Amino acid sequence: GQQLNQSPQSMFIQEGEDVSMNCTSSSIFNTWLWYKQDPGEGPVLLIALYKAGELTSNGRLTAQFGITRKDSFLNISASIPSDVGIYFCAGQLRTDSWGKLQFGAGTQVVVTP
Amino acid sequence: EAQVTQNPRYLITVTGKKLTVTCSQNMNHEYMSWYRQDPGLGLRQIYYSMNVEVTDKGDVPEGYKVSRKEKRNFPLILESPSPNQTSLYFCASIGTSGSSGYEQYFGPGTRLTVT
Numbered sequence: 001g002q003q004l005n006q007s008p009q010s011m012f013i014q015e016g017e018d019v020s021m022n023c024t025s026s027s028i029f030n031t032w033l034w035y036k037q038d039p040g041e042g043p044v045l046l047i048a049l050y051k052a053g054e055l056t057s058n059g060r061l062t063a064q065f066g067i068t069r070k071d072s073f074l075n076i077s078a079s080i081p082s083d084v085g086i087y088f089c090a091g092q093l094r095t096d097s098w099g100k101l102q103f104g105a106g107t108q109v110v111v112t113p
Numbered sequence: 114e115a116q117v118t119q120n121p122r123y124l125i126t127v128t129g130k131k132l133t134v135t136c137s138q139n140m141n142h143e144y145m146s147w148y149r150q151d152p153g154l155g156l157r158q159i160y161y162s163m164n165v166e167v168t169d170k171g172d173v174p175e176g177y178k179v180s181r182k183e184k185r186n187f188p189l190i191l192e193s194p195s196p197n198q199t200s201l202y203f204c205a206s207i208g209t210s211g212s213s214g215y216e217q218y219f220g221p222g223t224r225l226t227v228t
Contacts, residue, residue: 006155031215042117042203042219043156050215088155099144099163099207100171105155 003027006089006104014112019076021107023089031092032072033101034063038085046087047074069094079111115140119204119220126194127228134189134223136204140216144207145187146171147179149200150222156203162187194227201225 006023013019023032031050035043047058049065049072056063062075072091076083089104117138126132138145146161148171158171162181176198178190187206191198204220 033215033217040222042205042222044219045215045217048215090156097163097169099146099161100169101146101158102172103148103156103158105153 003093003102004089004091004104006107008107009105010108010110012110012112013079015079015081017079019079019083019109020073021087021089022071022073023091023104024071025091025102026070028069028094029072029091030069030094032063032065033090034061034072034074035088035090036085037088037106043088076109079109081111081113083109084111085109115216115218117204117206117218117220119202119223121223122221123224125226125228128195129193132191132194132225134191134202134204134225136187136189136220137185138187138204138206138218139185140206140208140218141184142206142208143184145181146205146207147177147187147189148203148205149173149198150203151200159189159202194225196227199225199227 004023034047037043047063052069053067054065060077064073086106088106090101120135143164147159148156150156157173160179162168202223207217
């Protein structure tokens, strides 16, 4: 079953604001991944994290692999209208083989002008 | 261009009529996966494959079969579809690149309705 708790479920923000979302679990993960899904399309990988404490940026996106290896965070700075979409976290459990991923339920982001 | 293709994109079928959704990738990735996406549940992994002839169950494998006879193809088979398999299905491939590390690509999705 689903082992990742992703929050918030949805966010309504104004253009220019920063956005933060996170994923937590009671289990330890080896890898954390963050995706964005636009309507009618498949998810697109934004950032991959491999080590506890790792902080990685991709443009205005910054993600961190929690030190306990049980959580991860994604921040979007200075949001713009095209940031609208559903953001998913995913991870590979320490006890699972590579390629087997757990996904969070997603965070719906709505950006208003 | 890196690509994962799925066919068909849309399918309406009846309970019990066997169907296959094809998936193909052009990146020579070892790993491929199938997911289903349902409202409020995110993506749930059905099956994944680590290489040719090597597959394993994900979190929701019941009612599905897969095969990996060639590296580029990973079809999803529903032997006897039921209405609870109505969902949006995504195929994905995973590999590594020397410069960017982990890379994963999803197909465009197949919306399946079972009546």
